[in-house]
Amino acid sequence: MTYATTHSGTTPGDFGRELLSNLYYQRGTTLESASAQDAYHSLALTVRNRLVDRYIRTAAAHYQENPRFIYYLSAEYMLGRQLDQNLLYSGTQECAHSALAALGLSGDELDALDVEPGLGNGGLGRLAACLLDAMATQDIPAVGYGIRYDYGIFQQEFQDGAQVEHPDDWTFYGNPWEFHASDDQQKVGFYGHTEALDGVRRKWVPGEIVLGEPSHMLVPGYGTTTVNIIRLWKARASPQSFNLSHFGAGQYGEAVEEIVRSENISKVLYPDDSTELGRELRLKQQHFLVTCALRDIVRRFRLCNSDWDHFADKVVIQLNDTHPVMAIAELMRMLVDEEGLDWDRAWSITRRTFAYTCHTLLPEALETWPVELMRRLLPRHLEIIFLINHLFLQEVADRYPGDDAKLRELSIIAEGAEQRVRMAHLAVVGSSAVNGVAELHSRLLAATTLHGFANLWPGRFHNVTNGVSPRRFVRLANPRLAELITERLGDGGWLTDLDQLSRLEPAAADPEFRRRWREVKRLNREDLAEQTLATTGVVLDPDALCDVMIKRFHEYKRQLLRVLHVVTLYHRIRRGEVADVVPRSIVFGGKAAPGYYVAKRIMKLANRVAEVVNADPAVSPYLKMVFLPDYNVSRAQLIIPAADLSEQISLAGKEASGTSNMKLALNGALTIGTLDGANVEIRDRVGGENFFLFGLDTAEVAALRGRGYRPRDHYERDAELREVVDAVAGWDGELADDLMHRDEYLTLADFRAYVDCQDRVARAWRDPEDWTRMSILNTARSGFFSADRTVRDYCRDIWHVTPVYVPR
Numbered sequence: 001m002t003y004a005t006t007h008s009g010t011t012p013g014d015f016g017r018e019l020l021s022n023l024y025y026q027r028g029t030t031l032e033s034a035s036a037q038d039a040y041h042s043l044a045l046t047v048r049n050r051l052v053d054r055y056i057r058t059a060a061a062h063y064q065e066n067p068r069f070i071y072y073l074s075a076e077y078m079l080g081r082q083l084d085q086n087l088l089y090s091g092t093q094e095c096a097h098s099a100l101a102a103l104g105l106s107g108d109e110l111d112a113l114d115v116e117p118g119l120g121n122g123g124l125g126r127l128a129a130c131l132l133d134a135m136a137t138q139d140i141p142a143v144g145y146g147i148r149y150d151y152g153i154f155q156q157e158f159q160d161g162a163q164v165e166h167p168d169d170w171t172f173y174g175n176p177w178e179f180h181a182s183d184d185q186q187k188v189g190f191y192g193h194t195e196a197l198d199g200v201r202r203k204w205v206p207g208e209i210v211l212g213e214p215s216h217m218l219v220p221g222y223g224t225t226t227v228n229i230i231r232l233w234k235a236r237a238s239p240q241s242f243n244l245s246h247f248g249a250g251q252y253g254e255a256v257e258e259i260v261r262s263e264n265i266s267k268v269l270y271p272d273d274s275t276e277l278g279r280e281l282r283l284k285q286q287h288f289l290v291t292c293a294l295r296d297i298v299r300r301f302r303l304c305n306s307d308w309d310h311f312a313d314k315v316v317i318q319l320n321d322t323h324p325v326m327a328i329a330e331l332m333r334m335l336v337d338e339e340g341l342d343w344d345r346a347w348s349i350t351r352r353t354f355a356y357t358c359h360t361l362l363p364e365a366l367e368t369w370p371v372e373l374m375r376r377l378l379p380r381h382l383e384i385i386f387l388i389n390h391l392f393l394q395e396v397a398d399r400y401p402g403d404d405a406k407l408r409e410l411s412i413i414a415e416g417a418e419q420r421v422r423m424a425h426l427a428v429v430g431s432s433a434v435n436g437v438a439e440l441h442s443r444l445l446a447a448t449t450l451h452g453f454a455n456l457w458p459g460r461f462h463n464v465t466n467g468v469s470p471r472r473f474v475r476l477a478n479p480r481l482a483e484l485i486t487e488r489l490g491d492g493g494w495l496t497d498l499d500q501l502s503r504l505e506p507a508a509a510d511p512e513f514r515r516r517w518r519e520v521k522r523l524n525r526e527d528l529a530e531q532t533l534a535t536t537g538v539v540l541d542p543d544a545l546c547d548v549m550i551k552r553f554h555e556y557k558r559q560l561l562r563v564l565h566v567v568t569l570y571h572r573i574r575r576g577e578v579a580d581v582v583p584r585s586i587v588f589g590g591k592a593a594p595g596y597y598v599a600k601r602i603m604k605l606a607n608r609v610a611e612v613v614n615a616d617p618a619v620s621p622y623l624k625m626v627f628l629p630d631y632n633v634s635r636a637q638l639i640i641p642a643a644d645l646s647e648q649i650s651l652a653g654k655e656a657s658g659t660s661n662m663k664l665a666l667n668g669a670l671t672i673g674t675l676d677g678a679n680v681e682i683r684d685r686v687g688g689e690n691f692f693l694f695g696l697d698t699a700e701v702a703a704l705r706g707r708g709y710r711p712r713d714h715y716e717r718d719a720e721l722r723e724v725v726d727a728v729a730g731w732d733g734e735l736a737d738d739l740m741h742r743d744e745y746l747t748l749a750d751f752r753a754y755v756d757c758q759d760r761v762a763r764a765w766r767d768p769e770d771w772t773r774m775s776i777l778n779t780a781r782s783g784f785f786s787a788d789r790t791v792r793d794y795c796r797d798i799w800h801v802t803p804v805y806v807p808r
């Protein structure tokens with residue numbers, strides 16, 4: 001076998017024979033009697049087999065080199081579908097295609113059975129997946145740790161325009177991509193009490209033990225031999241938990257009660273919802289993840305090392321937001337209580353081991369846990385956190401003598417009616433590096449949200465601008481564009497060296513290249529139109545400007561502003577004022593947290609407006625609007641290649657980075673956006689003349705709030721806005737009322753600038769040659785937004801990890 005990525009060296013004959021063998025021995029059937037699931041699983045196993053050999057070699061090379069490893073801890077991963085990825089990364093796309101055809105199997109039909117593991121909410125989870133992809137591609141020794149939720153992010157459906165959530169039982173037919181390793185089970189304690197040992201050492205006697213059972217999926221690098229893994233933990237009750245005597249007495253519910261309680265821990269992914277925090281099960285999940293991961297990390301460390309003083313040289317643990325931050329207390333507990341290290345030595349190891357990424361600026365999104373809940377659930381961890389805090393506050397007091405306000409500001413424990421543990425503070429205190437996810441975000445973090453810490457430890461604060469996988473979001477999502485780029489650049493090297501896209505710049509001036517670029521976009525819009533028709537019944541015009549807003553529903557992201565503009569266009573068209581109107585397809589995608597009342601109302605409004613717009617024959621030639629249900633990674637791969645315009649319209653200072661902005665720009669969409677998150681860096685790179693900028697910046701937002709913001713003034717001053725808000729009032733009085741009187745996210749303040757900017761977009765669209773030129777330049781200048789660059793930045797500034805090359 002050979003392991004080159006684009007050509008596996010396998011023939012279709014070999015591939016077909018292996019598929020038949022898997023059908024026979026793994027599924028116990030034959031081609032004649034195989035179900036579609038049988039065929040799909042056998043195909044998946046055949047592809048997976050191509051990666052196993054590379055994985056074994058990777059593990060051997062890592063064992064031999066004993067390198068410094070990056071362990072990525074994240075409660076969420078949005079991996080996307082595995083079949084398309086693994087066919088590409090194993091270089092078997094073409095031979096699988098031929099083999100399936102020869103066997104009379106439909107590749108498309110089997111592809112449709114590949115279920116995407118939706119183990120995350122949005123950007124944070126997808127970033128984790130992109131970083132794993134980039135680490136493997138750059139031969140960085142890494143393991144991702146997460147939770148194997150039985151139910152991923154809910155599936156979204158609309159009933160009367162309202163979001164309805166359905167459970168996502170993603171492994172219902174089994175998951176051919178994972179390997180179970182019940183031998184590596186870990187025990188995780190909860191509740192109980194603590195007892196004195198010597199000095200600061202104490203013994204935790206848990207009141208309940210749950211087992212963590214790992215399975216892993218392969219994370220192949222592209223164009224290299226390395227295959228890393230992501231290890232996901234599932235909660236299992238011990239075999240003794242089944243209560244036989246209850247069962248014998250016919251009490252079936254009671255018989256399995258303990259099993260259910262234990263196994264609920266990994267039952268379901270929490271939909272991000274700031275209003276619903278404080279739930280015991282969520283804290284249990286976090287502790288479960290970090291305990292299993294840390295024990296596994298220590299097990300791996302001990303394979304090649306024995307001295308704790310080398311731990312922080314061999315292990316770096318990246319905390320993806322605050323969700324895994326309990327790991328800091330758990331590592332201290334292991335080192336002090338179990339291993340008998342003295343506190344200072346344990347603290348030095350711990351602090352050097354961890355690094356923390358923050359993904360927000362919203363103070364309300366910073367996670368805190370009630371002290372009383374933690375005392376009950378994790379009594380020893382709480383004691384440790386109090387001791388960490390005590391020692392930390394002494395340091396603060398030395399630095400700011402007599403400054404009680406400083407102590408209150410920085411303390412890990414928030415005082416109030418109810419004491420709470422501030423997880424972000426614990427993260428900063430217990431880590432050697434803290435980073436934001438875009439330049440503006442990192443700057444604002446240090447200036448506002450974590451200001452006090454940045455003053456205390458300026459050297460600890462970094463920026464690492466997010467990036468996305470060009471393999472998934474260009475090569476897999478947009479094969480037509482990838483082919484055109486490869487043809488122009490001579491080879492596919494750009495897929496692992498995205499800066500090479502800059503060599504496309506001269507092509508922007510080449511009319512023939514522009515024609516082909518447009519042709520690719522047009523075909524992609526046709527694909528989107530076809531899928532849209534099939535899933536929603538809405539007919540899109542593949543020649544219309546494809547105007548896309550895809551992201552989680554949140555007020556700060558201002559989907560409402562997008563809707564206000566659509567209503568503006570609707571009114572203009574109805575009045576016959578079409579001078580500045582070009583045919584547009586408005587495409588929405590995104591889920592709202594089930595408990596997020598306002599986001600759900602905005603969503604319903606969007607669906608209502610779509611209904612009105614699409615039903616009006618006078619408007620249809622100019623405007624169509626569709627809300628594609630159940631936005632996920634696979635849907636993203638369909639929508640992004642078709643997009644001409646990327647809506648990145650959050651209120652300045654609210655979006656940490658955004659990553660759909662990067663995916664869309666890379667695929668040649670022009671951005672209409674505010675100076676927020678990574679939009680700033682996108683604009684710097686693609687050039688202000690190729691970017692539609694509008695709206696208040698962070699300084700203007702602060703100034704406006706300082707003066708006292710009165711949304712009603714905008715309503716009264718702007719007749720067109722008045723008409724729009726009045727129309728909204730007819731559909732949803734509560735939303736209109738909020739806009740007029742509160743408008744927390746300054747939607748009305750940015751309305752005029754946004755609508756005028758959209759008029760500039762329309763005028764630009766009227767010149768296809770110039771639009772195409774700008775589109776090509778957006779792609780050519782977006783190489784910086786590769787997750788490979790992000791990983792290199794982490795390696796250089798934070799991880800200090802170097803590649804280990806795995807022989808072919």
Ligand code: NBX
Nearest residue numbers: 121122123124272359437655656657658659
């Ligand atoms: O992380 C997102 C930010 O909003 C984006 O600006 C950023 O680009 C992205 C990657 O850095 N945050 C995010 O997706 N958060 C969550 O999904 C989330 C999940 C659970 C939770 C809180 C937030 N409890």
